[in-house]
Amino acid sequence: MVSIQSKWRYLFMFLGIQLVVMALLSREGYQKRVSYFIRIFRKPDTFGLFGRNHTTTGITGGDVYANLSHLSRAHSHGDDMPLCPKKSPYVGGPIHVSFPSGLTLAEVQRKNPLVVRGGRYRPPDCEARHRTAIIIPHRLREHHLKFLLYYLHPFLQRQQLHYGIYVIHQAGNYTFNRAKLMNVGFREAMKEEEWDCLFFHDVDLIPEDDRNTYICDSNPKHAAIAMDKFGYKLPYKMYFGGVSALTPLHYLKMNGFPNNYWGWGGEDDDIGVRVSLAGMYITRPSLKVGRYKMIKHKLDKGNDINPKRFNMLAKTRQTWKMDGMNTAEYETISLQYLPLYTNITVNIGTEDGLHAPPRTPPPTKAEGKPAPVGKFWADTNKNISKHLPKSQQKSQQKSQPKSQPNPLAKLKEGHSEK
Ligand code: UD2
Ligand code: MN
Numbered sequence: 001m002v003s004i005q006s007k008w009r010y011l012f013m014f015l016g017i018q019l020v021v022m023a024l025l026s027r028e029g030y031q032k033r034v035s036y037f038i039r040i041f042r043k044p045d046t047f048g049l050f051g052r053n054h055t056t057t058g059i060t061g062g063d064v065y066a067n068l069s070h071l072s073r074a075h076s077h078g079d080d081m082p083l084c085p086k087k088s089p090y091v092g093g094p095i096h097v098s099f100p101s102g103l104t105l106a107e108v109q110r111k112n113p114l115v116v117r118g119g120r121y122r123p124p125d126c127e128a129r130h131r132t133a134i135i136i137p138h139r140l141r142e143h144h145l146k147f148l149l150y151y152l153h154p155f156l157q158r159q160q161l162h163y164g165i166y167v168i169h170q171a172g173n174y175t176f177n178r179a180k181l182m183n184v185g186f187r188e189a190m191k192e193e194e195w196d197c198l199f200f201h202d203v204d205l206i207p208e209d210d211r212n213t214y215i216c217d218s219n220p221k222h223a224a225i226a227m228d229k230f231g232y233k234l235p236y237k238m239y240f241g242g243v244s245a246l247t248p249l250h251y252l253k254m255n256g257f258p259n260n261y262w263g264w265g266g267e268d269d270d271i272g273v274r275v276s277l278a279g280m281y282i283t284r285p286s287l288k289v290g291r292y293k294m295i296k297h298k299l300d301k302g303n304d305i306n307p308k309r310f311n312m313l314a315k316t317r318q319t320w321k322m323d324g325m326n327t328a329e330y331e332t333i334s335l336q337y338l339p340l341y342t343n344i345t346v347n348i349g350t351e352d353g354l355h356a357p358p359r360t361p362p363p364t365k366a367e368g369k370p371a372p373v374g375k376f377w378a379d380t381n382k383n384i385s386k387h388l389p390k391s392q393q394k395s396q397q398k399s400q401p402k403s404q405p406n407p408l409a410k411l412k413e414g415h416s417e418k
Contacts, residue, residue, distance in 0.1 A: 061096035061208065064154045065111060071124055071157065084126035090158040090210075097206045097293045099147055108146065109339050112153045119149075119165035119341035121157060128162035130215045133195040135185030136203050136341075137178045139170045139302070144204045144295050149340050151206045158210045164193065165341040167203075170348060171333050176303040179257035179267035180348050183328035186251055188335075188344050199223070199245045200257075207243075208291040214245070217283040220254075220275045221245040225290035232291060240272035240282060242292065254278035256325025258316075262351055264299060266309025273316045274324075329354045 067090060115121050122128060134152065138145065145167065156163045168185040170176060182200050189195055197216035205224055212223060224242030226232040254274040261267035275282055284290060299305070306312075312319075331354065333345040349355065 061094040062092055064095045064097075064151055064158070064210070066092075068154055068157055071114060081125070081127045084123055084129055084160040086129070088158060088160040090160065091213075092158075093211055094209050094291075095151070095155070095207070097151065097208050099295060103146060103150060105146055105149070105340060108150045108153070111150075112157075112340070114157070115153055115340060117339065118337035119153075119339075120163070121153070122162045123157075123160045126160065128160060130197060131162045131193065131195050132156070132164075132197045132199060132214050132216075133185075133189040133193070134163065134165045134199045134201050134214070135182055135189060136165070136167045136201050137170070137176075137181035137185070138167045138203055139176055140300065141203045141297075144297070145341075147295060148201075148203055148206060152201075153340070155207055155210055156214055159213055159215075161214060163214070164189070164195070167341050167343050169343060169345040171345050172347065173302055174350050175262040176264075176300065177259070177262050177348055179261050179271065180259045180328060180330070181346070183256045183259060183325050184330050184344065184346050184348065186248075186256060186325065187328070188332070190248060192342075195248070197245055197247055198251065199243060201243050202241075202294075204295040204297060205242050205292045206295070208293055209289045211289045212285050212291070216245050216247045216250070219280045219283050220250045221283045221285075222272075223285060223290055224292045225284045226287045227292045227294055229294045232287065234284075234287075238269065238272045238282075240275070241268035242294075244271070250275075250280060252325065253280065254324070255320055256328065258312075258319070258323050259328050259348075260323055260351070261306060261309065261312065263304050263306035265306050266313055269313055270316050270320075273313070274320050277317060277320055 109115075112121075114124060134156075136145070136148070149165070152165065166185050166189050168181040168188070170181055185200070186198060189198065197214070199214055202224075205227070207223075214223075220240075222240050222242075222244050224244075225234050227242060254271075254277070257274075258267060258270045261270065272282065329349065331347040333347055334343070336343040336345075347354070
Protein backbone atom coordinates (compact mmCIF):
# COMPACT_ATOMS: atom_id res chain seq x y z
CA MET A 1 0.00 0.00 0.00
CA VAL A 2 1.16 3.46 -0.84
CA SER A 3 1.27 5.74 2.19
CA ILE A 4 -0.54 9.10 2.20
CA GLN A 5 2.85 10.85 2.48
CA SER A 6 4.23 9.26 -0.71
CA LYS A 7 0.90 9.97 -2.53
CA TRP A 8 1.44 13.67 -1.82
CA ARG A 9 5.07 13.38 -2.98
CA TYR A 10 3.95 11.91 -6.35
CA LEU A 11 1.27 14.55 -6.73
CA PHE A 12 3.78 17.39 -6.15
CA MET A 13 6.29 15.81 -8.50
CA PHE A 14 3.60 15.52 -11.20
CA LEU A 15 2.50 19.14 -10.73
CA GLY A 16 6.14 20.30 -10.76
CA ILE A 17 6.85 18.56 -14.07
CA GLN A 18 3.69 20.05 -15.56
CA LEU A 19 4.73 23.53 -14.46
CA VAL A 20 8.18 23.16 -16.05
CA VAL A 21 6.70 21.87 -19.34
CA MET A 22 4.15 24.68 -19.44
CA ALA A 23 6.80 27.31 -18.74
CA LEU A 24 8.97 25.96 -21.56
CA LEU A 25 6.11 25.83 -24.04
CA SER A 26 4.75 29.27 -23.24
CA ARG A 27 8.12 30.75 -24.24
CA GLU A 28 7.57 29.42 -27.76
CA GLY A 29 4.18 31.04 -28.22
CA TYR A 30 0.72 29.62 -28.57
CA GLN A 31 0.88 28.52 -32.21
CA LYS A 32 4.12 26.67 -31.73
CA ARG A 33 2.63 24.94 -28.70
CA VAL A 34 -0.29 23.68 -30.77
CA SER A 35 1.89 22.40 -33.58
CA TYR A 36 4.22 20.82 -30.99
CA PHE A 37 1.36 18.70 -29.70
CA ILE A 38 0.19 17.87 -33.20
CA ARG A 39 3.67 16.65 -34.04
CA ILE A 40 3.75 14.38 -31.00
CA PHE A 41 0.78 12.48 -32.38
CA ARG A 42 1.96 12.45 -36.01
CA LYS A 43 4.12 9.76 -37.51
CA PRO A 44 7.47 11.15 -38.71
CA ASP A 45 6.84 10.08 -42.33
CA THR A 46 3.75 12.28 -42.67
CA PHE A 47 5.86 15.44 -42.98
CA GLY A 48 5.85 15.29 -46.75
CA LEU A 49 8.35 14.90 -49.52
CA PHE A 50 11.14 16.93 -47.99
CA GLY A 51 11.10 15.73 -44.40
CA ARG A 52 9.45 18.88 -43.12
CA ASN A 53 10.35 18.81 -39.49
CA HIS A 54 10.59 22.37 -38.27
CA THR A 55 8.02 24.96 -37.41
CA THR A 56 7.89 28.63 -38.20
CA THR A 57 5.06 30.66 -36.73
CA GLY A 58 2.80 27.67 -36.70
CA ILE A 59 3.49 26.55 -40.28
CA THR A 60 5.54 23.41 -40.69
CA GLY A 61 8.56 24.16 -42.85
CA GLY A 62 11.08 21.91 -44.56
CA ASP A 63 14.79 22.10 -45.21
CA VAL A 64 15.38 24.20 -48.32
CA TYR A 65 18.24 21.86 -49.33
CA ALA A 66 16.32 18.60 -48.87
CA ASN A 67 16.28 16.30 -51.91
CA LEU A 68 18.48 18.57 -54.02
CA SER A 69 21.70 16.59 -53.64
CA HIS A 70 20.78 14.00 -56.26
CA LEU A 71 20.67 16.79 -58.84
CA SER A 72 24.46 16.97 -58.75
CA ARG A 73 24.53 13.39 -59.95
CA ALA A 74 22.19 14.10 -62.87
CA HIS A 75 23.70 14.04 -66.34
CA SER A 76 24.92 17.36 -67.69
CA HIS A 77 23.45 19.56 -70.42
CA GLY A 78 23.04 18.22 -73.93
CA ASP A 79 21.02 19.02 -77.02
CA ASP A 80 18.54 16.25 -76.40
CA MET A 81 17.45 17.40 -72.96
CA PRO A 82 13.69 17.36 -72.38
CA LEU A 83 11.86 20.51 -71.37
CA CYS A 84 11.43 20.73 -67.59
CA PRO A 85 7.95 19.76 -66.36
CA LYS A 86 5.42 22.58 -65.90
CA LYS A 87 5.31 21.83 -62.19
CA SER A 88 8.66 21.09 -60.61
CA PRO A 89 8.76 17.84 -58.61
CA TYR A 90 11.08 19.52 -56.07
CA VAL A 91 8.54 22.13 -54.98
CA GLY A 92 7.07 21.14 -51.65
CA GLY A 93 5.62 24.19 -49.85
CA PRO A 94 6.72 25.88 -46.61
CA ILE A 95 10.43 26.27 -45.90
CA HIS A 96 12.03 26.57 -42.53
CA VAL A 97 13.96 29.84 -42.21
CA SER A 98 16.36 30.64 -39.40
CA PHE A 99 19.61 32.56 -39.19
CA PRO A 100 22.28 30.44 -37.56
CA SER A 101 25.46 32.19 -36.50
CA GLY A 102 28.68 31.00 -38.08
CA LEU A 103 27.34 30.57 -41.63
CA THR A 104 30.02 31.40 -44.22
CA LEU A 105 29.91 32.04 -47.96
CA ALA A 106 32.24 29.05 -48.37
CA GLU A 107 29.57 26.86 -46.79
CA VAL A 108 26.90 28.29 -49.11
CA GLN A 109 29.19 27.54 -52.04
CA ARG A 110 29.79 24.00 -50.81
CA LYS A 111 26.06 23.37 -50.57
CA ASN A 112 25.46 24.64 -54.12
CA PRO A 113 27.89 22.70 -56.31
CA LEU A 114 25.96 23.34 -59.54
CA VAL A 115 26.01 27.13 -59.28
CA VAL A 116 28.59 28.51 -61.68
CA ARG A 117 30.63 31.71 -61.83
CA GLY A 118 28.55 34.85 -61.47
CA GLY A 119 25.84 32.99 -59.53
CA ARG A 120 24.28 31.33 -62.57
CA TYR A 121 22.43 28.04 -62.67
CA ARG A 122 20.62 25.83 -65.17
CA PRO A 123 18.86 22.59 -64.26
CA PRO A 124 21.24 19.73 -65.14
CA ASP A 125 18.55 17.27 -66.22
CA CYS A 126 16.09 19.36 -68.24
CA GLU A 127 15.80 22.53 -70.28
CA ALA A 128 14.37 25.31 -68.09
CA ARG A 129 11.11 26.91 -69.18
CA HIS A 130 11.98 30.26 -67.58
CA ARG A 131 15.03 32.53 -67.32
CA THR A 132 14.97 34.75 -64.25
CA ALA A 133 17.47 37.40 -63.11
CA ILE A 134 17.47 38.45 -59.47
CA ILE A 135 18.48 42.08 -58.91
CA ILE A 136 19.55 43.00 -55.37
CA PRO A 137 20.26 46.64 -54.40
CA HIS A 138 23.07 46.64 -51.91
CA ARG A 139 25.47 48.54 -49.67
CA LEU A 140 27.08 47.27 -46.48
CA ARG A 141 24.65 44.41 -45.87
CA GLU A 142 27.04 41.49 -46.45
CA HIS A 143 25.65 39.71 -43.40
CA HIS A 144 22.14 39.72 -44.90
CA LEU A 145 23.41 38.85 -48.36
CA LYS A 146 25.02 35.67 -47.03
CA PHE A 147 21.69 34.44 -45.64
CA LEU A 148 19.77 35.44 -48.75
CA LEU A 149 22.20 33.48 -50.93
CA TYR A 150 22.00 30.50 -48.59
CA TYR A 151 18.22 30.33 -49.07
CA LEU A 152 17.73 31.73 -52.56
CA HIS A 153 20.03 29.39 -54.49
CA PRO A 154 18.34 26.14 -53.43
CA PHE A 155 14.92 27.85 -53.53
CA LEU A 156 15.40 28.69 -57.23
CA GLN A 157 16.88 25.28 -57.98
CA ARG A 158 13.77 23.66 -56.50
CA GLN A 159 11.77 25.58 -59.11
CA GLN A 160 13.96 24.29 -61.98
CA LEU A 161 14.74 27.78 -63.23
CA HIS A 162 17.59 29.02 -65.33
CA TYR A 163 18.67 31.92 -63.15
CA GLY A 164 21.35 34.47 -62.31
CA ILE A 165 21.88 36.61 -59.21
CA TYR A 166 23.08 40.21 -59.59
CA VAL A 167 24.10 42.34 -56.62
CA ILE A 168 24.15 46.04 -57.50
CA HIS A 169 26.43 47.71 -55.04
CA GLN A 170 26.26 51.49 -54.55
CA ALA A 171 29.77 52.92 -54.30
CA GLY A 172 30.68 55.77 -51.93
CA ASN A 173 28.90 57.20 -48.92
CA TYR A 174 26.31 59.37 -50.58
CA THR A 175 22.64 58.77 -49.64
CA PHE A 176 21.38 55.33 -50.74
CA ASN A 177 19.09 55.11 -53.76
CA ARG A 178 17.34 51.76 -54.02
CA ALA A 179 15.26 52.45 -57.15
CA LYS A 180 18.12 53.84 -59.21
CA LEU A 181 20.20 50.77 -58.38
CA MET A 182 17.36 48.67 -59.81
CA ASN A 183 17.56 50.60 -63.08
CA VAL A 184 21.28 49.83 -63.19
CA GLY A 185 20.57 46.18 -62.46
CA PHE A 186 17.99 45.94 -65.21
CA ARG A 187 20.28 47.39 -67.82
CA GLU A 188 23.38 45.43 -66.80
CA ALA A 189 21.54 42.11 -66.52
CA MET A 190 19.82 42.53 -69.89
CA LYS A 191 23.17 43.26 -71.50
CA GLU A 192 24.37 39.84 -70.50
CA GLU A 193 21.55 37.40 -71.11
CA GLU A 194 18.12 37.21 -72.56
CA TRP A 195 16.29 37.13 -69.20
CA ASP A 196 12.54 36.86 -69.55
CA CYS A 197 11.80 37.92 -65.98
CA LEU A 198 13.54 40.18 -63.45
CA PHE A 199 12.98 39.90 -59.70
CA PHE A 200 13.82 43.10 -57.80
CA HIS A 201 14.71 41.82 -54.39
CA ASP A 202 15.55 43.42 -51.02
CA VAL A 203 18.64 41.81 -49.53
CA ASP A 204 16.97 41.06 -46.22
CA LEU A 205 13.84 39.21 -47.36
CA ILE A 206 13.84 35.42 -47.29
CA PRO A 207 11.02 33.55 -49.05
CA GLU A 208 9.30 31.00 -46.84
CA ASP A 209 7.42 28.92 -49.40
CA ASP A 210 8.85 27.44 -52.59
CA ARG A 211 5.44 27.53 -54.29
CA ASN A 212 6.10 31.29 -54.62
CA THR A 213 7.44 30.76 -58.11
CA TYR A 214 10.08 33.21 -59.30
CA ILE A 215 8.61 33.64 -62.77
CA CYS A 216 6.74 36.60 -64.27
CA ASP A 217 3.01 37.06 -64.75
CA SER A 218 1.18 38.80 -67.57
CA ASN A 219 1.30 41.95 -65.42
CA PRO A 220 3.87 43.22 -62.87
CA LYS A 221 3.87 40.94 -59.85
CA HIS A 222 4.34 41.92 -56.23
CA ALA A 223 5.72 38.76 -54.67
CA ALA A 224 6.27 39.85 -51.04
CA ILE A 225 2.59 40.05 -50.14
CA ALA A 226 2.91 38.53 -46.64
CA MET A 227 5.88 39.54 -44.53
CA ASP A 228 6.45 38.76 -40.88
CA LYS A 229 7.13 42.45 -40.23
CA PHE A 230 3.55 43.29 -41.29
CA GLY A 231 2.01 40.30 -39.48
CA TYR A 232 1.93 38.28 -42.75
CA LYS A 233 -0.61 40.66 -44.26
CA LEU A 234 -0.51 43.18 -47.08
CA PRO A 235 -0.06 46.59 -45.37
CA TYR A 236 -2.09 48.45 -48.05
CA LYS A 237 -3.50 47.68 -51.49
CA MET A 238 -0.99 49.61 -53.60
CA TYR A 239 2.04 48.33 -51.67
CA PHE A 240 4.81 47.27 -54.05
CA GLY A 241 7.89 47.06 -51.79
CA GLY A 242 10.23 44.23 -50.91
CA VAL A 243 10.19 41.83 -53.85
CA SER A 244 8.59 42.47 -57.26
CA ALA A 245 8.80 40.79 -60.65
CA LEU A 246 8.58 42.36 -64.08
CA THR A 247 9.29 41.23 -67.61
CA PRO A 248 11.62 43.46 -69.66
CA LEU A 249 8.59 44.81 -71.49
CA HIS A 250 6.71 45.64 -68.29
CA TYR A 251 9.81 47.45 -67.12
CA LEU A 252 10.18 49.51 -70.28
CA LYS A 253 6.48 50.25 -70.51
CA MET A 254 6.61 52.03 -67.14
CA ASN A 255 9.99 53.64 -67.92
CA GLY A 256 11.63 51.55 -65.20
CA PHE A 257 11.90 52.95 -61.70
CA PRO A 258 12.48 56.57 -60.56
CA ASN A 259 16.08 57.81 -60.19
CA ASN A 260 15.50 60.68 -57.81
CA TYR A 261 14.32 59.08 -54.56
CA TRP A 262 17.41 59.44 -52.36
CA GLY A 263 17.09 57.88 -48.90
CA TRP A 264 14.44 55.70 -47.33
CA GLY A 265 10.84 55.51 -48.54
CA GLY A 266 8.49 56.58 -51.31
CA GLU A 267 10.19 54.87 -54.23
CA ASP A 268 8.18 51.66 -53.78
CA ASP A 269 4.91 53.60 -53.95
CA ASP A 270 6.12 55.55 -56.97
CA ILE A 271 6.83 52.25 -58.70
CA GLY A 272 3.36 50.98 -57.78
CA VAL A 273 1.80 54.12 -59.29
CA ARG A 274 3.89 53.74 -62.45
CA VAL A 275 2.40 50.30 -62.96
CA SER A 276 -1.10 51.72 -63.28
CA LEU A 277 -0.01 54.87 -65.15
CA ALA A 278 1.48 52.57 -67.77
CA GLY A 279 -1.87 50.79 -68.12
CA MET A 280 -0.96 47.66 -66.16
CA TYR A 281 -2.07 46.25 -62.84
CA ILE A 282 -0.40 44.48 -59.89
CA THR A 283 -0.73 40.71 -59.53
CA ARG A 284 0.14 38.80 -56.36
CA PRO A 285 0.53 35.24 -55.13
CA SER A 286 -1.76 34.09 -52.33
CA LEU A 287 -1.11 35.15 -48.72
CA LYS A 288 -0.30 31.53 -47.97
CA VAL A 289 2.45 31.34 -50.58
CA GLY A 290 3.91 34.86 -50.78
CA ARG A 291 5.41 34.67 -47.29
CA TYR A 292 8.74 36.25 -46.34
CA LYS A 293 10.83 36.65 -43.25
CA MET A 294 12.74 39.94 -42.97
CA ILE A 295 16.08 39.83 -41.20
CA LYS A 296 15.66 42.38 -38.41
CA HIS A 297 17.68 45.58 -38.80
CA LYS A 298 17.79 49.28 -37.98
CA LEU A 299 17.70 52.11 -40.53
CA ASP A 300 21.14 52.23 -42.14
CA LYS A 301 23.59 55.07 -41.93
CA GLY A 302 23.36 56.90 -45.25
CA ASN A 303 19.72 55.94 -45.82
CA ASP A 304 17.83 58.56 -43.81
CA ILE A 305 14.11 58.93 -44.35
CA ASN A 306 13.52 60.98 -47.48
CA PRO A 307 11.56 64.07 -46.35
CA LYS A 308 10.58 64.94 -49.94
CA ARG A 309 8.92 61.62 -50.62
CA PHE A 310 5.28 62.69 -50.29
CA ASN A 311 5.74 65.76 -52.50
CA MET A 312 7.50 63.65 -55.08
CA LEU A 313 4.84 60.98 -54.98
CA ALA A 314 2.14 63.56 -55.64
CA LYS A 315 3.89 64.37 -58.94
CA THR A 316 4.56 60.89 -60.30
CA ARG A 317 1.89 61.35 -62.95
CA GLN A 318 3.85 64.29 -64.37
CA THR A 319 7.35 62.90 -63.90
CA TRP A 320 7.31 59.19 -64.77
CA LYS A 321 8.00 59.59 -68.46
CA MET A 322 10.84 62.05 -67.91
CA ASP A 323 12.57 60.27 -65.05
CA GLY A 324 13.33 56.58 -65.16
CA MET A 325 15.12 54.05 -67.26
CA ASN A 326 15.50 56.57 -70.09
CA THR A 327 17.50 58.96 -67.88
CA ALA A 328 19.41 56.61 -65.53
CA GLU A 329 23.02 57.77 -65.65
CA TYR A 330 25.76 55.88 -63.84
CA GLU A 331 29.33 54.66 -64.13
CA THR A 332 30.24 51.04 -63.65
CA ILE A 333 33.24 50.83 -61.36
CA SER A 334 33.69 47.07 -61.36
CA LEU A 335 32.04 43.93 -62.64
CA GLN A 336 33.00 40.74 -60.80
CA TYR A 337 31.80 37.24 -61.54
CA LEU A 338 31.96 35.81 -58.02
CA PRO A 339 31.15 32.15 -57.29
CA LEU A 340 27.67 32.86 -55.91
CA TYR A 341 26.67 36.12 -57.63
CA THR A 342 27.65 38.81 -60.09
CA ASN A 343 28.76 41.91 -58.24
CA ILE A 344 28.39 45.22 -60.03
CA THR A 345 29.74 48.24 -58.18
CA VAL A 346 28.43 51.53 -59.51
CA ASN A 347 28.71 55.23 -59.05
CA ILE A 348 25.15 56.54 -59.25
CA GLY A 349 26.16 60.09 -58.32
CA THR A 350 24.24 62.50 -56.12
CA GLU A 351 21.06 64.54 -56.42
CA ASP A 352 23.09 67.03 -58.47
CA GLY A 353 23.98 64.49 -61.10
CA LEU A 354 26.63 61.95 -61.83
CA HIS A 355 29.61 64.27 -61.62
CA ALA A 356 30.49 67.02 -59.20
CA PRO A 357 30.17 70.49 -60.79
CA PRO A 358 33.30 71.11 -62.92
CA ARG A 359 36.01 73.37 -61.53
CA THR A 360 37.38 74.03 -65.00
CA PRO A 361 35.34 76.17 -67.44
CA PRO A 362 32.13 74.45 -68.58
CA PRO A 363 32.49 72.22 -71.65
CA THR A 364 31.66 73.49 -75.11
CA LYS A 365 28.17 72.81 -76.40
CA ALA A 366 29.19 69.72 -78.33
CA GLU A 367 31.23 68.15 -75.48
CA GLY A 368 28.53 68.82 -72.88
CA LYS A 369 25.74 67.17 -74.86
CA PRO A 370 24.28 64.12 -73.12
CA ALA A 371 24.75 60.79 -74.87
CA PRO A 372 21.91 60.12 -77.28
CA VAL A 373 19.30 57.90 -75.72
CA GLY A 374 19.62 55.50 -78.62
CA LYS A 375 23.25 54.81 -77.80
CA PHE A 376 22.32 54.25 -74.16
CA TRP A 377 19.91 51.51 -75.14
CA ALA A 378 21.87 49.92 -77.93
CA ASP A 379 23.72 47.21 -76.01
CA THR A 380 20.68 46.26 -73.93
CA ASN A 381 18.37 46.05 -76.89
CA LYS A 382 19.62 42.93 -78.54
CA ASN A 383 18.21 40.91 -75.67
CA ILE A 384 15.05 42.90 -75.12
CA SER A 385 13.93 43.07 -78.74
CA LYS A 386 13.59 39.29 -78.84
CA HIS A 387 10.72 39.61 -76.38
CA LEU A 388 8.71 41.84 -78.67
CA PRO A 389 5.95 40.35 -80.81
CA LYS A 390 7.11 39.58 -84.39
CA SER A 391 5.25 42.57 -85.86
CA GLN A 392 7.02 44.97 -83.49
CA GLN A 393 10.41 43.37 -84.05
CA LYS A 394 10.10 44.24 -87.71
CA SER A 395 8.95 47.77 -87.04
CA GLN A 396 12.08 48.28 -84.94
CA GLN A 397 14.01 48.66 -88.16
CA LYS A 398 11.93 51.68 -89.12
CA SER A 399 13.07 54.98 -87.66
CA GLN A 400 10.82 56.62 -85.07
CA PRO A 401 10.10 60.31 -84.58
CA LYS A 402 12.38 61.71 -81.83
CA SER A 403 9.47 63.22 -79.87
CA GLN A 404 7.79 59.83 -79.29
CA PRO A 405 7.41 59.59 -75.47
CA ASN A 406 6.71 55.84 -75.31
CA PRO A 407 9.70 53.98 -73.78
CA LEU A 408 9.47 51.39 -76.52
CA ALA A 409 10.28 54.16 -78.94
CA LYS A 410 13.64 54.57 -77.20
CA LEU A 411 14.19 50.92 -77.77
CA LYS A 412 13.48 51.30 -81.42
CA GLU A 413 15.86 54.27 -81.75
CA GLY A 414 18.62 52.27 -80.13
CA HIS A 415 18.09 49.32 -82.39
CA SER A 416 18.08 51.39 -85.53
CA GLU A 417 21.52 52.76 -84.62
CA LYS A 418 23.18 49.40 -84.96
C1 UD2 B 1 11.05 48.82 -46.96
C2 UD2 B 1 10.70 47.98 -48.17
C3 UD2 B 1 11.72 48.24 -49.28
C4 UD2 B 1 11.81 49.70 -49.60
C5 UD2 B 1 12.08 50.50 -48.32
C6 UD2 B 1 11.97 51.99 -48.52
C7 UD2 B 1 9.96 46.03 -46.94
C8 UD2 B 1 10.25 44.64 -46.58
N1 UD2 B 1 10.79 46.59 -47.79
O1 UD2 B 1 12.27 48.28 -46.49
O2 UD2 B 1 11.38 47.50 -50.42
O3 UD2 B 1 10.67 50.14 -50.24
O4 UD2 B 1 11.14 50.18 -47.30
O5 UD2 B 1 13.07 52.49 -49.18
O6 UD2 B 1 9.00 46.61 -46.49
N2 UD2 B 1 19.86 48.67 -48.64
C9 UD2 B 1 21.23 48.35 -48.52
N3 UD2 B 1 22.03 49.16 -47.78
C10 UD2 B 1 21.56 50.27 -47.16
C11 UD2 B 1 20.19 50.59 -47.28
C12 UD2 B 1 19.36 49.76 -48.01
O7 UD2 B 1 21.70 47.34 -49.04
O8 UD2 B 1 22.36 50.95 -46.51
C13 UD2 B 1 19.01 47.86 -49.54
C14 UD2 B 1 18.76 46.45 -49.06
O9 UD2 B 1 18.57 45.60 -50.15
C15 UD2 B 1 17.47 46.64 -48.27
C16 UD2 B 1 16.72 47.61 -49.18
O10 UD2 B 1 17.73 48.47 -49.68
O11 UD2 B 1 16.79 45.43 -48.08
C17 UD2 B 1 15.60 48.39 -48.48
O12 UD2 B 1 16.09 49.13 -47.38
P1 UD2 B 1 15.73 48.77 -45.86
O13 UD2 B 1 15.80 47.32 -45.67
O14 UD2 B 1 16.57 49.61 -44.96
O15 UD2 B 1 14.27 49.32 -45.72
P2 UD2 B 1 12.97 48.59 -45.11
O16 UD2 B 1 13.27 47.32 -44.46
O17 UD2 B 1 12.18 49.57 -44.33
MN1 MN C 1 14.63 45.81 -44.75
